[in-house]
Amino acid sequence: MDSLVSSGECAVRSAHVDDLDRLSVIDAACFPQGIAYPREYLRRLLCSPTSVTRVASIAAVIVGFAIIEVRARGLKVVGELVTIDVLAEVRHQGVGRLLHASVERAVRHRGGHKIRLQVSVENTAAIQFYEQLGYRTRGRIPRYYLNTIDAWWMEKCWKEPKNL
Numbered sequence: 001m002d003s004l005v006s007s008g009e010c011a012v013r014s015a016h017v018d019d020l021d022r023l024s025v026i027d028a029a030c031f032p033q034g035i036a037y038p039r040e041y042l043r044r045l046l047c048s049p050t051s052v053t054r055v056a057s058i059a060a061v062i063v064g065f066a067i068i069e070v071r072a073r074g075l076k077v078v079g080e081l082v083t084i085d086v087l088a089e090v091r092h093q094g095v096g097r098l099l100h101a102s103v104e105r106a107v108r109h110r111g112g113h114k115i116r117l118q119v120s121v122e123n124t125a126a127i128q129f130y131e132q133l134g135y136r137t138r139g140r141i142p143r144y145y146l147n148t149i150d151a152w153w154m155e156k157c158w159k160e161p162k163n164l
């Protein structure tokens with residue numbers, strides 16, 4: 001089946017602060033209250049020099065986004081995926097994969113060799129999405145969400161760049 005991505009209908013770009021309202025609406029549509037990020041937290045991430053936020057648009061309308069924090073851990077650079085959100089009506093068409101590829105490139109570009117994330121143990125769609133992208137489960141974090149729901153801690157690693 002021709003997807004939005006292979007047909008070239010979906011474009012990815014860096015986010016700017018003017019996108020905040022739309023990102024907040026999408027996050028609230030993707031996650032229950034209490035798990036969705038507060039608008040002010042999203043604003044902080046959008047403005048942070050250590051965060052990379054990419055948005056995916058179809059016909060100039062934002063339908064999804066991804067945020068990753070890229071941090072130095074000692075001598076290493078590690079990506080911490082904050083979220084990937086794709087509106088339900090455009091899922092299963094490669095938008096999430098496209099967004100992930102864009103933030104992964106940003107980590108690689110900064111010399112990173114690893115991305116970590118947390119995902120609810122109940123979020124089977126996202127767990128399968130991440131496994132398909134090469135993530136492996138590293139551990140379980142008790143009561144990570146709302147002090148009740150456990151999370152998996154997952155990681156994707158690739159060969160460290162030489163000459164670092």
Ligand SMILES: CC(C)(COP(=O)(O)OP(=O)(O)OC[C@H]1O[C@@H](n2cnc3c(N)ncnc32)[C@H](O)[C@@H]1OP(=O)(O)O)[C@@H](O)C(=O)NCCC(=O)NCCS
Pocket residue numbers: 030031083084085086087090091092093094095096097098118119120123124125126128129130132
């Ligand atoms: C997880 C999410 C980002 C995936 O976005 P998407 O655009 O539908 O994903 P893609 O179409 O790029 O899928 C890529 C691959 O992931 C896997 N995948 C995606 N959704 C899946 C699902 N519901 N069940 C099983 N596998 C799934 C498939 O292997 C798929 O490849 P395929 O289409 O060749 O089979 C989306 O479901 C979402 O926004 N969910 C709500 C927010 C969320 O939970 N985000 C994760 C936060 S930790």
